[in-house]
Amino acid sequence: MTEVVKVHGLQKKFGKFQALKDVTFTVEPGEVVGFIGPNGAGKSTTIRTLLGIIKRDAGNVEIFGKDVWKDSLDIHKRISYVPGDVSLWGSLTGGEIIDLFLKLHGGGDKQKRDYLIKRFELDPKKKAKGYSKGNRQKVGLIAALSVDSDLYIFDEPTSGLDPLMEAIFQEEVEKIKESGKSILLSSHILSEVERLADKVVIIRQGEIVETGTLDDLRHLARSTVTLETEGDVAEMNKVNGVFDFKQTDNQATFSADNQYLNEILMEASKLGVKKFESVPPTLEDLFMRHYEG
Incomplete structure (x- = not known):
């Protein structure tokens, strides 16, 4: 049609x-x-x-x-x-x-x-x-x-x-x-x-x-990941696709390129995952990507 x-x-x-x-x-x-x-x-x-x-x-x-x-x-x-x-x-x-x-x-x-x-x-x-x-x-x-x-x-x-x-x-x-x-x-x-x-x-x-x-x-933008591990979560800052890493005790929040999510999850599993949340970008995130500055 x-x-x-x-x-x-x-x-x-x-x-x-x-x-x-x-x-x-x-x-x-x-x-x-x-x-x-x-x-x-x-x-x-x-x-x-x-x-x-x-x-x-x-x-x-x-x-x-x-x-x-x-x-x-x-x-x-x-x-x-x-x-x-x-x-x-x-x-x-x-x-x-x-x-x-x-x-x-x-x-x-x-x-x-x-x-x-x-x-x-x-x-x-x-x-x-x-x-x-x-x-x-x-x-x-x-x-x-x-x-x-x-x-x-x-x-x-x-x-x-x-x-x-x-x-x-x-x-x-x-x-x-x-x-x-x-x-x-x-x-x-x-x-x-x-x-x-x-x-x-x-x-x-x-x-x-x-x-x-x-x-x-959403494939073009980064998801927001919240991660809590038994081991030292700071190790995740070295993983490919991790950006804007922020840590409080053994919990971290960071942006993640979607293409690396599988690799990020595999590396996190080595530290013993207690909590893993991945939130896709909102339309507002996508919009601001084009209009920041």
């Missing part, structure tokens, strides 16, 4: 500033792709190009096998999008705006709309000009999640939401994922991406620096 989203060699300049340099990634059918990077890395520029809001300078960008610039109207009928800062009509109520969004999209599930309004604890009768940022985000999320789309694009969707509402959003996205829909999720909340994403795309200064499943990417 063809890719739902296909970005190849995407480039975009604003004046002399090169915002995107050869950006390449895909979103497969039924896949959740976490698109991460700090502010200014090029996430929103990439997403606006996908939506046909801005025109690329070079490269090939397709959704459902169609060109995002030429065929944007056809593409938009099959996607739902929530930006990081939802703008609303101040004189309309939240409920009226949700219904307008659903009408503009061509329908929507009104039962699901009512269910989501309750779940997100939104007052639909309140005028939008009285909404906080978090409530504006809720309006966008409820409208997007009430529509049965083939692709959902979320650009920092939980910005302004409290942790409880973030958790509810994650649960609703998991339901979409289970129904086989494709999702592109740009988020600064790395635990959110770690929970939801099948694949991670890391962008830095307009370039893709890493792409793969979390398991794939």
Whole structure:
């Protein structure tokens, strides 16, 4: 089956500033792709190009096998999008705006709309000009999640939401994922991406620096090992693949290259292992690896 989203060699300049340099990634059918990077890395520029809001300078960008610039109207009928800062009509109520969004999209599930309004604890009768940022985000999320789309694009969707509402959003996205829909999720909340994403795309200064499943990417980073032995644990500091060694009595904590874990465990066994814990790197560890300094 063809890719739902296909970005190849995407480039975009604003004046002399090169915002995107050869950006390449895909979103497969039924896949959740976490698109991460700090502010200014090029996430929103990439997403606006996908939506046909801005025109690329070079490269090939397709959704459902169609060109995002030429065929944007056809593409938009099959996607739902929530930006990081939802703008609303101040004189309309939240409920009226949700219904307008659903009408503009061509329908929507009104039962699901009512269910989501309750779940997100939104007052639909309140005028939008009285909404906080978090409530504006809720309006966008409820409208997007009430529509049965083939692709959902979320650009920092939980910005302004409290942790409880973030958790509810994650649960609703998991339901979409289970129904086989494709999702592109740009988020600064790395635990959110770690929970939801099948694949991670890391962008830095307009370039893709890493792409793969979390398991794939974890092979590139070091695990954290906690070891307690009967013999002198200081001997482990000499073993290949051991870094950042710290010792307290006969317990040590260190970073370990995954390719050396078997050798490390064999050497530890010679000292009489009382405790051995190996924790794989988190998405935050992988992310910081690209952004430290």
